[in-house]
Each structure stands twice: as structure tokens, then as C-alpha cells.
Amino acid sequence: MAQRQPVGPSRPGPPRLPARRPAPILPSMPHPLNLMKLCVGCADPAELADWQRRFGDGPASHVTRMWPTRQAELLGGGSIYWVFRGVMLARQRILHLEERIGPDQIRRCALILDRDIVPVAAVPRRAFQGWRYLRGGDAPADLPRGRAAEAALPPKLMRELAEMGLR
Numbered sequence: 001m002a003q004r005q006p007v008g009p010s011r012p013g014p015p016r017l018p019a020r021r022p023a024p025i026l027p028s029m030p031h032p033l034n035l036m037k038l039c040v041g042c043a044d045p046a047e048l049a050d051w052q053r054r055f056g057d058g059p060a061s062h063v064t065r066m067w068p069t070r071q072a073e074l075l076g077g078g079s080i081y082w083v084f085r086g087v088m089l090a091r092q093r094i095l096h097l098e099e100r101i102g103p104d105q106i107r108r109c110a111l112i113l114d115r116d117i118v119p120v121a122a123v124p125r126r127a128f129q130g131w132r133y134l135r136g137g138d139a140p141a142d143l144p145r146g147r148a149a150e151a152a153l154p155p156k157l158m159r160e161l162a163e164m165g166l167r
Helices: 043-053 155-163
Strands: 034-038 060-064 077-086 087-101 106-112 118-124 131-134
Touching: 034 087, 043 077, 043 087, 060 087
Parallel strands: 034 077
Antiparallel strands: 034 131, 060 106, 077 087, 087 106, 087 118
């Protein structure tokens, strides 16, 4: 009995795509890529600053399990935006990334941060795990120096204002 030949072109698997290289990011770009992260355990930016001071005078660091794949874009002027109790209130500039090996021998990423915690316009954010990328155009504006000491609105009121487009 004759064997049937397959109809159409034979495809051993999906086509291979060339390796992606991130585009070079220049420090002068107007909207760098950022990260956003829940600040668990601190109620506000002042408490975060106090907590970071306990670890010495050098740059602050935050160790995370995942290494950002878009490292070059983050290091082109990006910041980590901190979310406190459902509201994004502050940012710290990311200076560089360091590899840290934990006691369990697992490779982790230390975000080395500028000590300066910059207050930003309050934006409500729902809870999420880990960190998320935040495009520069979507990041809240820094507060003017005179408004940095203002108390944030209650999170419920801020969410309602944001839903109305009035944040």
C-alpha cells in the first residue's frame, strides 16, 4: 500500500526569530521606564525613609527575586515608585542593579536606590505581587517642594476622584 504524502509545506516547528536586543536608552530621554512596588510594612514615605536609614548611610537597596529584563531602560533614569496602602506616593531613582545570592543560594536582584525619596502626586493603585513596569508617561508627577509636606487624601476619596478623572 502506498504511503500518503502530507499536503502543504512541511513545518518542523515554529519559525525562529532573531534574538531581541533592547534599544539603547539615553539618559536624556524624557520618559524613562520605571518600576512600581508595594511598600509593605510602611504607612508612608517618611516611615520608609526611617526604615532605610537603619541600614547605614550609603545608597538604599531593595532586594527582589526577579531580575528586570529591561535593565538598560531602567538604568536610563528610571525610578521605583512606591505604593503605600493602595496609593502611589513616592519614588526613588534607581542607580544600578547588583546580584545578591541569598542564604538559600538563589540569585536575586538588589535595586540600588538614591536615598532621596521624592513625593509624587497621589495615585490610587490596586494591590499586586512583586513589581510592575511603569512607563514614564504613566508615572505621576513629582510634587512641588512646597506641597511635599501635605497630607495625602484618604485612599477611598482618592480612588473616587480618580474614577471621575479628577485625581
